[in-house]
Amino acid sequence: MTAITNDFPRDHSLAEPRDLDLGGKSGGRALKNSIATFVMWAAFAIAVIPLVWILVTVAVKGGHLILDSTWWTNSQQGVTARREGGGAVHAIQGTLIQGLVTALISVPIGVLTAVYLVEYGRGRFARTVSFMVDILTGVPSIVAGLFIYAVFVNAFGFQRSGIFVCFALTLLMIPVVVRSTEEMLKLVPNELREAAYALGVPKWKTIFSVVLPTAFSGIITGVLLGLARVMGETAPLLILGPYTKAIATDLFGGNMATLPTMINQDRDQAVTLPAYDRIWAAALTLILLILLLNLLGRLASRFSKV
Amino acid sequence: MQSVTGVSIADETAGPHGQSPLAGDGAGTGRLGDRLFGGAAIGAGAIVVGLVTLIGVFLLSQAIPSLMKNEANFLTSTEWSVGGEHPRFGILRLLWVTVLSSLMALAIAVPIGIAVALFITNYAPKWLSKPAASTVDLLAAVPSIIFGLWGLRVLGPHTDGIQNFLRDNLGWFPLFKETTVGSSTTIFLAGIVLAIMILPIITALSREVFAQTPPTHKEGALALGATKWEMIRTAVLPFGKPGVISAAMLGLGRALGETVAVMILISSLAQGTAFSFSLFDGGETFASKIALGAGEFDTPQKTGAYIAAGLVLFILTFIVNAIARIVIERRKAFTE
Numbered sequence: 217m218t219a220i221t222n223d224f225p226r227d228h229s230l231a232e233p234r235d236l237d238l239g240g241k242s243g244g245r246a247l248k249n250s251i252a253t254f255v256m257w258a259a260f261a262i263a264v265i266p267l268v269w270i271l272v273t274v275a276v277k278g279g280h281l282i283l284d285s286t287w288w289t290n291s292q293q294g295v296t297a298r299r300e301g302g303g304a305v306h307a308i309q310g311t312l313i314q315g316l317v318t319a320l321i322s323v324p325i326g327v328l329t330a331v332y333l334v335e336y337g338r339g340r341f342a343r344t345v346s347f348m349v350d351i352l353t354g355v356p357s358i359v360a361g362l363f364i365y366a367v368f369v370n371a372f373g374f375q376r377s378g379i380f381v382c383f384a385l386t387l388l389m390i391p392v393v394v395r396s397t398e399e400m401l402k403l404v405p406n407e408l409r410e411a412a413y414a415l416g417v418p419k420w421k422t423i424f425s426v427v428l429p430t431a432f433s434g435i436i437t438g439v440l441l442g443l444a445r446v447m448g449e450t451a452p453l454l455i456l457g458p459y460t461k462a463i464a465t466d467l468f469g470g471n472m473a474t475l476p477t478m479i480n481q482d483r484d485q486a487v488t489l490p491a492y493d494r495i496w497a498a499a500l501t502l503i504l505l506i507l508l509l510n511l512l513g514r515l516a517s518r519f520s521k522v
Numbered sequence: 523m524q525s526v527t528g529v530s531i532a533d534e535t536a537g538p539h540g541q542s543p544l545a546g547d548g549a550g551t552g553r554l555g556d557r558l559f560g561g562a563a564i565g566a567g568a569i570v571v572g573l574v575t576l577i578g579v580f581l582l583s584q585a586i587p588s589l590m591k592n593e594a595n596f597l598t599s600t601e602w603s604v605g606g607e608h609p610r611f612g613i614l615r616l617l618w619v620t621v622l623s624s625l626m627a628l629a630i631a632v633p634i635g636i637a638v639a640l641f642i643t644n645y646a647p648k649w650l651s652k653p654a655a656s657t658v659d660l661l662a663a664v665p666s667i668i669f670g671l672w673g674l675r676v677l678g679p680h681t682d683g684i685q686n687f688l689r690d691n692l693g694w695f696p697l698f699k700e701t702t703v704g705s706s707t708t709i710f711l712a713g714i715v716l717a718i719m720i721l722p723i724i725t726a727l728s729r730e731v732f733a734q735t736p737p738t739h740k741e742g743a744l745a746l747g748a749t750k751w752e753m754i755r756t757a758v759l760p761f762g763k764p765g766v767i768s769a770a771m772l773g774l775g776r777a778l779g780e781t782v783a784v785m786i787l788i789s790s791l792a793q794g795t796a797f798s799f800s801l802f803d804g805g806e807t808f809a810s811k812i813a814l815g816a817g818e819f820d821t822p823q824k825t826g827a828y829i830a831a832g833l834v835l836f837i838l839t840f841i842v843n844a845i846a847r848i849v850i851e852r853r854k855a856f857t858e
Contacts, residue, residue, distance in 0.1 A: 245749055252751035256645040259637030260654060263725070266718045267661045270672050328566030336563050345567040347847060348574045354772065354843035355577065355836065356779020358809040362832040363577045366584045370825055387573060394570070420559030448665025451781035451809065455816045476667050476782075483671060483786060499668045506663050514656075 274503055278496035282504075287497065292461040292478075300490040304498055306463040307478040311505070313465060314378055314457075314474060315447045318385040323439055325386075326393025327428075333394070334401040335423055353391040360387040361452030369456075376456050378467035381474075384452035389442045396438025400431040400520075433519040440513035444506045450476035475502040581833040588826025596830065600797050602811070604818070604827035611827050613808070613834055615797060619709060620807040620835070623784065624777035626713030627720055632770050634717075635724030642725070643732040644754060655729065662722035670786030673715040678706040678787070685710055689802055699800040707789040710801040715783055720773035727772065731765025732758055764849050771846030775839045778808075785810035808835040 281287055290303035333346055364384040368374045404427050412422040428435070453474055459481050460471035478498045485491040592609055594601055599612020642655050685706055692698040701708075735758045743753040789804035806814065812828050812835075819825045 245752070249749035249751040252754070253645060256637050256641040259634050260641045260646070262634055263638045263658050263661070263721055267657065267664070269676070270664060270668065273672055273676050274668065325566050325569055328563050329570050332563035332567040336560060337567065341564075341567070345570055347844075348571045350847050351574050351840055351843055352570060354775040354779075354839050354846075355574075356781065356809055356839055358779065358781040358812050359577070359581075359832050359836045359839070362812060362829060363580055365819070365825075366580045366829055367576075369819075370584055370822060371580070387577075390570065390573075418553055418556050420556045423559065444663055448663075448667070450665065450667040451813055454782070454813045455819070476665060479667050479671065480782070483667075483674075495671065499671060502665055503668065506665065507660075510660070510663055 271503070274496055274500045277493065278498070278500035281493055281497035282500055287501075291463045291473075292494075293463070295461070296491075302494070304475065304478060304494075304501055306461065307473040307475045307498060308501060308505075309463065309465060310378070310472045310474040311447055311476075311502070313467065314382050314385065314472070315443055317379070317382040317467060318389055318446055319439060319443055321382065322386040322389040322393055322442070326390045326442075327397050327435060329390070329394045330397035330401055331423060331428075333398055335419075335427070349391050349394050352387065353395070355387065356451075357384075357388055357449050358451040358455070360384045361455040363387070364452070365455050375469065376458060377469055378457060378472040381453055381457040381472075382467065384456055385446040385449060388449065388452075389446045392442035392445060393435075393438055396441065397431070397435050400434030400438070401427060403434070404430045433516045437513045437517040437520075440509050440516065444509035444513070447509070448476065448502060448506055450480060453477050454480065475505070577836065578833075581829055581836060584822070584826050585830035585833050586826075588823050589830055591823060592827070603793070604815075604824045605821070609823065609827065613831055615805060616808050616811055616831060617834070618797075618799075619788070619803075619805040620778055620809075620838075622801065623709050623712045623716060623788075623807060624774055626710070626801065627716035627777045628770060628774050630714065630717035631721045631724055631773060632766075635721050635769070635773070636728055636766060638721070638725045639728035639732050640754060640758070642729050644750070644758065655726075658722050658725050660722075661718070662726075666719065666780060666783045667786070669715055669719055670783035673711060673783065673787050674707065677715065678711055681711055681714065682706050685802060696799040697801050699798060699802070701798050701800050701803040702791070702795060703789055703802060703804045705789065707787055708802045708804060709788060712784050712787045713801070715787060716777045716780055719780065719783065720776050723776055724766075724769045724773045727769035728762060728766050731762040731769075735761045764852065768846035768849040771842050771849070775842040775846070778842065779835060779839050780807075781809035781813050785813050790814070808832065808838075 286301065287303040287305075288308075289305055290301070291306035292302040292304075293306075295302035329345065329349070333342060333349075336342075337345060361384045364380050364387075365376075368380050368383070369376060374380070408426050408430060409422055412426045413419075417426075453476055457474065457477060458471040459477040460473050462473075464470055464472045466472070475498050479495050479502070482491045482495050485495065588604070588609070589596055592611060594610035594612050596612050598614055599610065600615040601610045601612055602615075603609060604611050638658060642651050642658075646654050685708065688698045688710075689700055693700055739757040739761065740753055743757045744750075748756060784807050788806065788810065790806060791804045808831050812832055815824075815828050819828065
């Protein structure tokens with residue numbers, strides 16, 4: 217029998233020391249242990265099944281359409297449910313534009329809030345802000361949409377348009393950006409801050425040119441993941457962003473198509489109609505877009521300095 | 523650690539050396555740059571606080587006029603007719619469908635989520651544990667409308683068997699009673715799909731707390747002769763309990779507010795259908811009712827009724843999320 221030495225594994229995947237046989241466990245305990253092991257593996261398999269099932273379904277049903285180049289160049293203008301053809305460029309454009317504008321509004325607010333929480337915030341107000349970020353994380357997307365509708369359409373009398381969709385999505389994206397930036401800022405070593413202060417650099421400059429650049433790639437990861445989340449949102453679009461089959465790029469007036477509303481528009485079509493295939497193609501396009509953002513986000517975190 | 527689920531226990535993770543980052547209060551020199559930047563940071567924080575407050579205030583102020591005109595009891599009525607001179611609407615049915623579908627989702631997702639989190643932190647071989655975690659995270663990246671579409675067109679028909687089995691054999695139990703809905707598009711189906719949707723949230727958070735179990739606890743259990751399962755039951759699970767509870771709460775919050783998937787999955791009922799407790803009934807949740815009613819937002823009175831429903835949903839998720847937060851805060855105080 218070997219003695220237990222200091223190189224006893226201390227990591228999380230702690231293995232049972234195999235050669236430490238002290239007479240074995242009773243049958244019942246061993247059986248329970250085996251059952252538990254089996255259950256854990258089975259649970260993981262159960263969790264993976266829906267993901268694979270969804271991805272395969274969408275790829276199989278929508279794959280042939282998106283391989284066609286017209287899918288990426290044409291809109292659905294003039295195409296009825298019974299006719300084949302047309303593309304999704306109007307919806308792709310709308311999703312990208314709205315996503316970009318949402319990011320432009322929410323990233324500064326989110327990053328600054330995180331800077332406040334990590335670098336400045338102490339005491340009661342900071343705890344309130346942190347609590348509110350959590351609450352904002354939990355606000356259902358439909359409530360965000362309803363709130364923007366209540367303010368801008370009901371109270372101020374504007375028409376529904378793309379920019380209000382962006383406002384609603386901003387509410388959903390801010391907490392994601394805050395939380396991920398906060399985590400990255402906390403990882404920046406204190407020595408860097410101390411070094412800057414010791415050189416007489418004022419606090420704002422320390423944050424601006426030392427802390428934020430160090431955490432930069434991590435912040436980008438958070439932004440991309442947040443973007444991936446809001447681009448797939450549908451609920452606020454149902455209230456604020458009516459669908460159109462034509463290409464529309466004006467955020468401030470008129471209808472604007474997006475991939476989720478394109479799917480929603482035709483979701484009840486019969487299986488035999490060409491429109492049915494287009495729903496799945498739109499779904500595949502949306503999934504690919506979101507996977508791409510996720511991939512880029514993970515890639516960005518590879519370059520992380522902290 | 524970042525995840526697409528958008529939930530984390532960020533507040534708990536201390537800085538690199540176990541302390542929180544330097545406040546550097548003395549470094550704020552009172553120069554213009556410092557005052558501007560510090561002001562902007564505080565301003566951003568204030569915006570966040572202001573936004574949440576505004577959501578409550580605006581929803582409340584626009585719901586009140588409609589609630590005043592409402593001729594039925596808002597909390598106990600099951601009717602929903604919001605137009606005309608004599609609007610009568612109440613949320614009882616919406617509340618029931620919302621809570622029932624979410625609780626069913628929770629009942630499925632919590633055990634599986636815990637098991638998956640344990641698998642990732644304790645059972646998976648080293649090479650598998652990271653890819654396994656990102657795979658489950660990926661589930662959170664799938665847009666909800668695609669869950670709805672898939673649930674309706676692909677998964678739904680496969681659940682006919684089990685739905686019919688429960689209805690035929692356990693029909694005496696109120697939850698499994700026969701209803702007017704003939705197809706598979708029931709609260710039951712929505713519960714299953716919601717469970718899949720909240721699984722990554724529950725897994726991600728549970729995984730984070732399980733991974734923080736002090737190795738000494740685990741080694742202690744093993745040294746006393748515990749099997750791996752006994753070690754998990756006596757060391758990992760008790761340590762992770764508050765984290766799991768708040769994970770479940772966050773999952774519940776997400777399920778309560780899920781809109782599009784539920785809207786697609788549950789068939790609407792005709793006006794005046796008798797109220798039923800059954801899982802095999804149709805109906806609407808708060809969120810799906812609002813989404814379906816979006817076309818009806820033409821008068822302030824009608825919109826106000828939907829906003830009142832949205833307000834109740836907001837309060838519901840607010841409470842659930844606040845509980846999650848408090849549970850994790852108390853754990854923090856306990857472990858420090």
